[in-house]
Amino acid sequence: MTATFEAFQTRAAAVSAEVHRFATRHEGLAFIECFLREVGVSEAPGSGALWVDGSFLEGIGSAHVTSQVPGVSFEVTREAAAVAKVGISQLDWAIAGTGTLVQDATAVEKRLVSTLPPIHLAVLGTERILADFNSVLQRLQPEQINYIAFITGPSRTADIERVLTIGVHGPERLIVVVVDDFEKVTA
Amino acid sequence: MHAEREILFRESAAAALLDPQLRANFRRAMDGLISKRQAQFPDPRDLQELRDLSTAIRSRSLLRLPELLEQLEASCTKNGIQVHWAETCEQANELILGLLRARGAKTLVKGKSMVSEEMHLNAFLEANGVEAIESDLGEYIIQLDGETPSHIIMPAIHKNKDQIARQFSQKIKDAQYTEDVDELTAMARKVLRQKFLEADAGLSGVNFAVAETGTLCLVENEGNGRMSTHVPPLHIAVMGLEKVVADLESVAPLYAILTRSATGQAVSTYFNLITGPRGTDEKDGPQEVHLVILDNGRSRIYADPELRATLRCIRCGACMNHCPVYTRVGGHAYEAVYPGPIGKILTPQMEGVGVRHDLVHGSSLCGACGEVCPVEIPIPEILVRLRREATHSDPNSQVAGKGTGRLASEDWTWRLWAAVLKRPTLYRLATWFATRLGGALPVGAPLLREWTRTRTQPVPARRSLSERMRAEGGSHD
CATH class of the missing domain: 3.40.50.10420 (NagB/RpiA/CoA transferase-like)
Structure with missing residues (x-):
């Protein structure tokens, strides 16, 4: 598992994603709360964080997060996503070979928080990192999923003089929080 | 047979070549893309x-x-x-x-x-x-x-x-x-x-x-x-x-x-x-x-088993990045939606091979495009095929505008050529004149101008091979 994680981390870092690994969800959450405070998430307009609730907070509760970091909201709308500073969502799979995150993004909320805010924070179970594209395809039933998103690093362009620029339309930062004890909950 | 032909590419390419800024912009970008692809x-x-x-x-x-x-x-x-x-x-x-x-x-x-x-x-x-x-x-x-x-x-x-x-x-x-x-x-x-x-x-x-x-x-x-x-x-x-x-x-x-x-x-x-x-x-x-x-026009392209390969294209642009013509003149010179090598075969098939005749000739046929194409489209071969389609009206061909790129002057030149080659007396007479007077032919003579625009005009030898063999001995065996 560690080798797969390390491969994923190396590839993801190569495309400017920031990857952090934690043993437990509690440790992961502590990091996330600290991170949100650090980037200045607050209740002030334009400083909020939007979280699409998933199994990550099972047994912890969203209320715990909002009490720790005011400014985090779980009510995801297009309008809220358009002004949020950070979007947080749970990813379904990752691909070690390319540093890619994969998500069943049928729920448009998941797409909005990973597209509109300048920072996207993704949470993921370590067990969910697979070797390659085909391994992921085999575990998905694409015909039953309206929207599958593959995300490799933050938004980028090289349209001006081929100069690499991060954060053109989508997020300019992609933070990936990988947690080892995730599967006990999601399984 | 003289079709309406807009020879755009040669002129716009010539203009693009004179723009040092444009050339520098393309050169830099294309070199970068080539090395990034290579690294992959x-x-x-x-x-x-x-x-x-x-x-x-x-x-x-x-x-x-x-x-x-x-x-x-x-x-x-x-x-x-x-x-x-x-x-x-x-x-x-x-x-x-x-x-x-x-x-x-x-x-x-x-x-x-x-x-x-x-x-x-x-x-x-x-x-x-x-x-x-x-x-x-x-x-x-x-x-x-x-x-x-x-x-x-x-x-x-x-x-x-x-x-x-x-x-x-x-x-x-x-x-x-x-x-x-x-x-x-x-x-x-x-x-x-x-x-x-x-x-x-x-x-x-x-x-x-x-x-x-x-x-x-x-x-x-x-x-x-x-x-x-x-x-x-x-x-x-x-x-x-x-x-x-x-x-x-x-x-x-x-x-x-x-x-x-x-x-x-x-x-x-x-x-x-x-x-x-x-x-x-x-x-x-x-x-x-x-x-x-x-x-x-795609179903028409599809109907031809050879030209069908054009439709394999996944629009990666690698043929452009590697094309010695495209990298020097840029995309706008083609005056087509799809520029570069793939555009040279796609545009004439969509818009008519006669009106875009200039495009299929705007290639040195060096083969770089075919070599890098990820789906192995034989672009140079298709270019040659389209050059032929532009001047021939094969009844079995579905190519749009087939035969409409034929030039009357070119036509007559080849007819004359064939007529001379078929008649030994005429041929000998022609070579006699060419060897004696060919050197005096002015550069850019009307019929040759099209050909010598980008080539050095050949000067015939002073004596034909047959004449020399007769004079100096030797046999045909």
Whole structure:
């Protein structure tokens, strides 16, 4: 598992994603709360964080997060996503070979928080990192999923003089929080 | 037989060659793309294996094209994606306008789509009161100046950052002049973000359409494709009818070779598989997804077993990046939607091989395009075939405008040539005159001018070989 994680981390870092690994969800959450405070998430307009609730907070509760970091909201709308500073969502799979995150993004909320805010924070179970594209395809039933998103690093362009620029339309930062004890909950 | 011929390419290419800024912009960009692609394929055997696989997938998809298209329509319909067919660009434009009007849409935000360029959709919509906004950064830059893409992947690559800085400071409201690429990008982001949120509809292209599952695959880096497809309430996707593949397993190798060949990336930042509109319990996301499938001459290309290979193209642009002609004259000189080698074979087949005769001759046939093509389209061979089609009217050929590129003067020259070669006396007389007087022929004589424009005019030997053999001895054995 560690080798797969390390491969994923190396590839993801190569495309400017920031990857952090934690043993437990509690440790992961502590990091996330600290991170949100650090980037200045607050209740002030334009400083909020939007979280699409998933199994990550099972047994912890969203209320715990909002009490720790005011400014985090779980009510995801297009309008809220358009002004949020950070979007947080749970990813379904990752691909070690390319540093890619994969998500069943049928729920448009998941797409909005990973597209509109300048920072996207993704949470993921370590067990969910697979070797390659085909391994992921085999575990998905694409015909039953309206929207599958593959995300490799933050938004980028090289349209001006081929100069690499991060954060053109989508997020300019992609933070990936990988947690080892995730599967006990999601399984 | 003398057809109306606009010899545009030679003239516009000559003009482009005299623009040092343009040449420098292209040279730098193309060198970068070539080395990035090379870095993605360190082992030539792996590359060949992936090319063989990709070629096989595309060829097999084309072999089953009619069947796969029907299956795609059925799968999409089942998923709630509404499928529309358009034989011509005019029909496709009308169709899209109809969809927009039905929803009262006044603004359309566009992800990158070369097919929509082929349709000249923006101009058509503007004329009909719909604002069409390009959201790909490169497309946005050229739209500000009313230009067309000079490269299918990097549409604004003909401009450097100083030119873009000047343009932004003049055309974007309240913009400060800056040559910082990050700041320029941020300016465009700000303008376009507002457009995304306000737009009534979004339009995207399609990289691969999966027949079995009814899935539309979209490859992009910026995130504008994602926004165009899920921020506005209506999503319209447009594709050429050749984009269909049988199943999702076919997509993986094509995606892998596409991004590596195009920008030298192992994967693109975003890869989206769209299989339907939002569910009934969703409060956001497009309520309707429409797929417009365009023919525009493709079924005619399909009908010819040799030319069919043209349709394998996955639009990576590698042939442009490696073409000694394209890298020197840039994309605009072609005066075609698809520039470079693939454009040279695609444009004449779509618009008529006679009127775009100049394009099929605008190649040194060096073969670089065919060598780098990820789906092994024999571009040089097809160029030669089209050169022939332009001047011959083979009754079995379906090529648009076949035979209309024939020049009367060229015709007569060859007839004269044949007549002389068939008659020994005439031939001897001609060689006698050529050897005695050929050296006196003025440079650029009327009939030769076309040929000697780019070649040194040959000077005949002072005596023919037969004469020398007779005089100096020797035998024919």
